[in-house]
Amino acid sequence: MPIWIRGLPIDVRGRTKGVFMLKNHYVQRFLQSWKIFIENPLGKTGVIILFVFMVMALASFVVPHINPMYDPMIGIDPNISISTGPSLTHWLGTDNVGRDLFAQLLEGAKVAFIVGLSSAFFSIVLGMVIGMISGYAGGTLDTFLMRTADIIMVLPSLVILLILSSLFGQFNIWIIVFIIAIMRWPAVSRVIRSQTLSLKHRPFIEASKVAGASHLRIIFRHIMPNVLPLAFLYMTFRVTSAILVEAALSFLGFGDPSQVSWGMMLQWVWKSGNMFHAPYWLLPPGISISLLTLAFYLLGRAMDEVLDPRLRKEGRA
Amino acid sequence: MRNQIYILGKLMEIVIIFFVIMTVLFFLFRLSPGDPVSKVVDPMLTPEDTQYLIEQMGLDKPIWEQYMVYLKNCSTGNLGVSFHYGEPVFKIIKERLGWTILLFTSSTVLAALVGVFLGKISAWNKGSRLDNILSISALVCYTLFIPWFALLLLWIFGFKIGIFPLGGILSPELWVTNSSWFARGLDILHHMILPLITLFIINLGSYLLLMRSSMLGVLREDYIITARAKGLSEKVIRNKHAAKNAALPVVTSVGLSLAFSINGGALTEQIFTWPGIGRELIFAVSNNDYPLAQACFLLIALVVLLANFIVDMLYAYLDPRITH
Numbered sequence: 001m002p003i004w005i006r007g008l009p010i011d012v013r014g015r016t017k018g019v020f021m022l023k024n025h026y027v028q029r030f031l032q033s034w035k036i037f038i039e040n041p042l043g044k045t046g047v048i049i050l051f052v053f054m055v056m057a058l059a060s061f062v063v064p065h066i067n068p069m070y071d072p073m074i075g076i077d078p079n080i081s082i083s084t085g086p087s088l089t090h091w092l093g094t095d096n097v098g099r100d101l102f103a104q105l106l107e108g109a110k111v112a113f114i115v116g117l118s119s120a121f122f123s124i125v126l127g128m129v130i131g132m133i134s135g136y137a138g139g140t141l142d143t144f145l146m147r148t149a150d151i152i153m154v155l156p157s158l159v160i161l162l163i164l165s166s167l168f169g170q171f172n173i174w175i176i177v178f179i180i181a182i183m184r185w186p187a188v189s190r191v192i193r194s195q196t197l198s199l200k201h202r203p204f205i206e207a208s209k210v211a212g213a214s215h216l217r218i219i220f221r222h223i224m225p226n227v228l229p230l231a232f233l234y235m236t237f238r239v240t241s242a243i244l245v246e247a248a249l250s251f252l253g254f255g256d257p258s259q260v261s262w263g264m265m266l267q268w269v270w271k272s273g274n275m276f277h278a279p280y281w282l283l284p285p286g287i288s289i290s291l292l293t294l295a296f297y298l299l300g301r302a303m304d305e306v307l308d309p310r311l312r313k314e315g316r317a
Numbered sequence: 318m319r320n321q322i323y324i325l326g327k328l329m330e331i332v333i334i335f336f337v338i339m340t341v342l343f344f345l346f347r348l349s350p351g352d353p354v355s356k357v358v359d360p361m362l363t364p365e366d367t368q369y370l371i372e373q374m375g376l377d378k379p380i381w382e383q384y385m386v387y388l389k390n391c392s393t394g395n396l397g398v399s400f401h402y403g404e405p406v407f408k409i410i411k412e413r414l415g416w417t418i419l420l421f422t423s424s425t426v427l428a429a430l431v432g433v434f435l436g437k438i439s440a441w442n443k444g445s446r447l448d449n450i451l452s453i454s455a456l457v458c459y460t461l462f463i464p465w466f467a468l469l470l471l472w473i474f475g476f477k478i479g480i481f482p483l484g485g486i487l488s489p490e491l492w493v494t495n496s497s498w499f500a501r502g503l504d505i506l507h508h509m510i511l512p513l514i515t516l517f518i519i520n521l522g523s524y525l526l527l528m529r530s531s532m533l534g535v536l537r538e539d540y541i542i543t544a545r546a547k548g549l550s551e552k553v554i555r556n557k558h559a560a561k562n563a564a565l566p567v568v569t570s571v572g573l574s575l576a577f578s579i580n581g582g583a584l585t586e587q588i589f590t591w592p593g594i595g596r597e598l599i600f601a602v603s604n605n606d607y608p609l610a611q612a613c614f615l616l617i618a619l620v621v622l623l624a625n626f627i628v629d630m631l632y633a634y635l636d637p638r639i640t641h
Contacts (some may be wrong), residue, residue: 010384011351093540111497150334150340151334151337152627153573153576153623154572154573154575154576154621155338155575156575156579156583156617157580158579158580158584159579159580159583159617162599162610163342163602163610164345165602166601166602166603166605166610167345167349167607168349169350172323191476197419199599240460244463245580247462247464248462248463248580248584251464251601252587253603262365263464266464266465266468270468270588275471275472276476277473282468282469282472284367285465286466286468286469287467289465290457290462290465293460293462294456294457294460295479297456297460303544
């Protein structure tokens with residue numbers, strides 16, 4: 001009998017069958033889900049926007065090799081010393097020291113992907129492990145972990161990052177990623193915990209206990225596969241918030257000084273006093289941040305609809 | 318009786334959490350690189366003054382005694398002297414707090430009211446064109462990058478059209494001349510509109526989306542079918558039966574989304590040079606004014622905890638099942 005978790009059939013018995021059959025089953029299910037996903041207008045829009053930004057991020061590796069002056073950080077057009085508008089050599093214009101804005105925008109896409117995906121990944125791994133342990137162990141450990149989660153959940157992450165960077169100096173991009181991840185696991189772990197609680201008393205867990213499986217094996221072999229889809233759903237939302245927090249931090253001037261990011265571009269246009277007469281500099285980074293976060297959000301919503309059939313398009317209840 | 322126990326329990330929780338936050342902050346300040354004295358005492362002071370302050374703060378004593386002195390100072394509101402202003406931090410924060418509260422409460426209340434109303438309409442007309450327009454605009458509001466949106470408003474309304482000021486809270490000439498309170502109030506409102514719009518738009522999206530999904534859930538409940546079967550008018554079902562129940566999760570989300578709106582608030586204050594706590598924090602952090610930064614942080618943490626407490630109380634009042 002398949003067990004239904006948020007509308008997604010998870011064939012528990014399938015795990016004990018041959019690995020080959022299992023794989024086949026998963027591939028089929030993945031293709032089915034993908035079809036629902038891509039037919040969903042939200043999902044389709046999200047995927048298209050995401051694809052464009054991915055191409056941009058990949059292009060950022062190529063551009064500095066075309067001409068060294070297109071290096072986003074140190075490449076300077078020798079003929080330009082003030083911010084100029086779009087031209088043939090500089091598609092989006094240049095900043096106040098003659099760096100190409102389009103190259104910076106491409107580099108920003110790369111940084112946004114790195115920051116968003118890696119910090120979302122760390123935070124769901126943390127959230128999933130803590131949520132599973134908390135739900136499985138119960139008792140004092142559960143209370144302790146969930147109270148900690150409550151405290152972290154209500155604290156504003158940007159403010160925390162600001163106070164930490166005042167104490168420890170400017171962070172490099174990986175430390176920022178890591179701190180964002182630490183600030184963002186609680187919501188994931190709450191969901192995973194409640195899922196684990198409902199899984200804990202199912203017969204297949206009891207059976208593996210009787211068969212002599214250790215706690216760790218039960219958590220990682222039997223519970224984890226059942227909570228993974230949910231964790232991945234939450235990952236898309238974490239990406240959104242991670243990108244926004246990193247951009248805000250860079251915008252305030254506390255980002256990694258050796259990395260060009262969209263937030264950094266906005267910080268430069270604001271601080272260099274070009275804000276009111278360089279719309280070609282002000283508009284692109286902000287639009288990019290908003291569009292990319294929108295894309296990840298749409299993806300999450302569409303995934304939610306794949307996992308939960310009740311949300312799919314129907315008339316009013 | 319049961320209510321009192323519930324309230325007491327929640328209050329105890331806040332005290333404990335705040336204590337934990339204070340402790341973590343204390344040890345972070347001691348763990349960070351550099352001389353701990355330089356984090357508490359202004360490096361510009363004369364050696365005698367420095368010595369006096371070191372003794373007053375107990376910086377020459379072992380770390381446990383320092384910790385006790387720190388807890389005592391925090392509880393009496395003695396948070397040190399700002400390096401930049403040369404005034405007690407407590408006084409500076411007291412001045413800034415009013416401005417932040419003014420901006421925050423007005424934008425949150427406005428966004429919650431409008432968000433709940435539009436979310437209700439959107440869910441009621443699910444699948445219609447109105448619903449699509451509303452939810453897509455809410456999504457766009459939700460994912461907007463706050464500082465950029467604020468800069469955009471500043472550029473369009475402050476610079477291009479020029480009907481709103483570029484920052485601050487008052488026009489200086491109004492303070493010099495003996496203008497009436499009404500004129501001053503109107504002037505503050507004039508300065509407040511752009512930051513207010515920014516925070517309103519940012520918060521609106523999440524309230525609308527939340528109310529919409531909550532309302533969609535409620536509309537599937539049996540009591541809605543019962544209400545229909547009783548022959549009640551659609552308007553009564555929508556406003557009395559569905560919306561009232563659907564608004565409950567929105568109330569709790571005010572507390573949870575506070576962290577999100579404080580991030581946005583600090584950025585908004587910074588861009589519109591609104592003299593609130595968020596801007597003071599950013600200023601303190603960029604100028605290594607440690608006592609001021611620490612005090613701003615503690616205050617923000619306290620406000621967040623109190624707001625969550627108020628939300629809990631409100632929720633218990635709206636939904637009596639909680640306390641049982």
